[in-house]
Amino acid sequence: LEKYAVFIDEKSLNAVPIHLKIDTGMHRLGFEFDEAEALCNVLKNNPALQVKSVFSHLAGSGSAEHDAFTFHQFNTFKEVCKLLENALGYSFIKHISNTSAISRWPEMQLDMVRLGIGLYGIDAATGQENNSLQPVASLKTSISQLKKVKAGETVGYSRNDVMEKDGTIATVRIGYADGYLRVFGNGNGKMLINGKLVPTIGHISMDMCMLDVSEIDVQEDDTVIVFNEDLRIETLADQADTIPYEILTNISQRVKRVYFYE
Known part of the structure; x- marks a missing residue:
């Protein structure tokens, strides 16, 4: 920030808007609480820097086991904001709530909220059963080939899976290069x-x-749903022992996107 203030002064710029991040416990980015006094001094000595917003990031707002820490972060954030407002003599926009905090902690909504993965209909804080958000994305592919496989024969690389009885497998057009994880x-x-x-x-x-389709009636080129409103992304995340964010962000750029407007 001090280097930026020097740059602003050298360019003779005025009223340059800035947005400050406060590290209240996430320990990723932002100014620490014990740096608040020094931060106030830098801003007071460089009035060309105009604080437009101050924000922080909650580390565990979706989990009840971290509620005490969430309140600690919130109170720390409010305290730093108060110090800044007293030093600057003006107010600014404040925001700290992510998707889970929006649903669980309405008192933390302040001036703005940051609806992240909630935009896709996912809220880890509520779970699938109580989630009133509507999923906005589906991932589809299709059957490339059907194949009869006898009991005892293996399927795929490393011969890792064996057909327990005579049946049918469907080869579908999606793999780990598309973001469908090997797990x-x-x-x-x-x-x-x-x-x-x-x-x-x-x-x-x-x-x-490959899919084991021995128990259902299918045809080549039938549509295959990887996830949608019925087979939700949260379910895939549980299957892969990961989080919905990783499922979504792993979908590679070569997967065709089709957008619908309502």
Whole structure:
């Protein structure tokens, strides 16, 4: 900030808007609480820097086990904001709430909120059963080939999965290069075909994977749902022992996006 203030002074700029992040416990980015006094001095000595907003980031607002820490962060944030306002002589926009805090802590909404993954219909704080948000994204593929496989034969790389009985597998057009993680292989992941859940079989390949469709009636080129409003992203995250953010951000750029406007 001091280097930026020098740059502003050298360029003879005035009323330059800035936004300050306060580290209240996330320990990722931002000014620490014990740096607040020095921060106030820098701002007072450089009036060309105009604080437009001050914000922080909650580390565990979606988990009840971290409620005490969440309140600690909130109170720390309010205290730093008060110090800044007293030093500057004017107020500014304040925001700290992410998606989980919006639903669990309305008193923390302040002037603004940051609806992140909630924009996609996901709120880890409420769980799938109580989530009133509407999912906005679905991921679809299709069956490339159907194949009869006898009991005892293996499927996929490393011969890691074995057909327990005579059946049918469907090779579908999605793999780990598209963002469908290898952890979903060998029955850990499931997809929807014609409203029926079917498990993966064998390892996930780069561009495709196989499903055991022995128990349902399917045809080549049938639509396969990887996730939608019925097979939710949260379910895939549980299957992969990860979080919905990772499922969404792993979808690679080569996957075609189709946007609908309502």
